[in-house]
Amino acid sequence: MKNFIFQNPTKLVFGKGQIARLSELIPDDVNLMITYGGGSVTKNGVHEQVKAALKGRKFIEFWGIEANPQVETLRRAISLGKIENINYLLAVGGGSVLDGTKLIAAGIASDMDAWNIVLKGYSENNIPFGTVLTVPATGSEMNQGSVITRKETQEKYGWMGTYPQFSILDPEVTYTLSEHQIACGLADAYTHVLEQYLTTPGQSRLMDRWAEGVLLSVMEIAPKIKENPRDYNLMADYMLAATLALNDFIRMGVTQDWATHQIGHELTALHGTTHGHSLAIVMPGTLRVLKQQKHDKLLQYGERVFSITEGSEQERVDKAIEMTEEFYRSLGLTTRLSEENIGNETIEIITKRFNERGVAFGENQNVTGNVAREILKSCV
Incomplete structure (x- = not known):
């Protein structure tokens, strides 16, 4: 067996009804931005569950992260996050939303262009984030990996972001897939x-x-x-x-x-x-x-x-x-x-x-x- 170092800091919160625990998982004193994909969460009830769990909290929402997250879209989210002084993210969606949010977390904490972060292959600085997973596939809810597309050049690269602080996995949200x-x-x-x-x-x-x-x-x-x-x-x-x-x-x-x-x-x-x-x-x-x-x-x-x-x-x-x-x-x-x-x-x-x-x-x-x-x- 090869030498290795193992550390996985993500807290898994698994099971039905666990989205309701968002308020205790996200610190009270953060400026929060929630990231989403194309809108399927409005049809399966997840969006309403998230809003109910965070009732009374102030947050902004960013919509439109693609099924293969595009750096062109993520740059807009990074810009919005910097303008609004965002220091905590919540990714709600499948692996692509989670992958994209990892780049947003790195981009907000950096002066480097988002695509250059991807090409570098990793990020030293990131703001923290959690996730609500809706499409099981990539494992992005409990790993550092992220894969980003650059639409203008038809390129797609993997890179290493940061681990989510927590990830909520409710199997009931998969019923509409x-x-x-x-x-x-x-x-x-x-x-x-x-x-x-x-x-x-x-x-x-x-x-x-x-x-x-x-x-x-x-x-x-x-x-x-x-x-x-x-x-x-x-x-x-x-x-x-x-x-x-x-x-x-x-x-x-x-x-x-x-x-x-x-x-x-x-x-x-x-x-x-x-x-x-x-x-x-x-x-x-x-x-x-x-x-x-x-x-x-x-x-x-x-x-x-x-x-x-x-x-x-x-x-x-x-x-x-x-x-x-x-x-x-x-x-x-x-x-x-x-x-x-x-x-x-x-x-x-x-x-x-x-x-x-x-x-x-x-x-x-x-x-x-x-x-x-x-x-x-x-x-x-």
């Missing part, structure tokens, strides 16, 4: 685990078993959620699985991949593909191209998650990859670029971008632009 939103959320959570699990064998029994437990849970609840998306216990498992998939726990002391995410971000930047959907397309391709590198872990994954025990080692590896793609398709997602009318032009753009940046992703830092091209071609 569309089937596609849930499918993408489940795909996102599943892929987050694979990015940390399908790397180097023999690093940590504990991390392996924890990762496999999340994978098995997601696979078990996915078809049941399709049948009954208003089952509280199912949606509670879904919500918590998405958080545990990317809140620093299952990566302790192990190598990580993230090549699939980096390629997926480019598909989103260029075509607006929903993040979780882009991962469902790219991950099977990553496994196909890197199956020799990931051979031992794929064998373990196939046996422990899919109960694949018969055939030669290569047959079992291939079957594990095949069943991974089948799982994504069982969610109702396409898994091939051609199904989304994405062709060779996009593949070459992504290859060129990676090569120009000189990047090398993956647990072995060997996923260059040319390897990304191979992965994408295997996804056609």
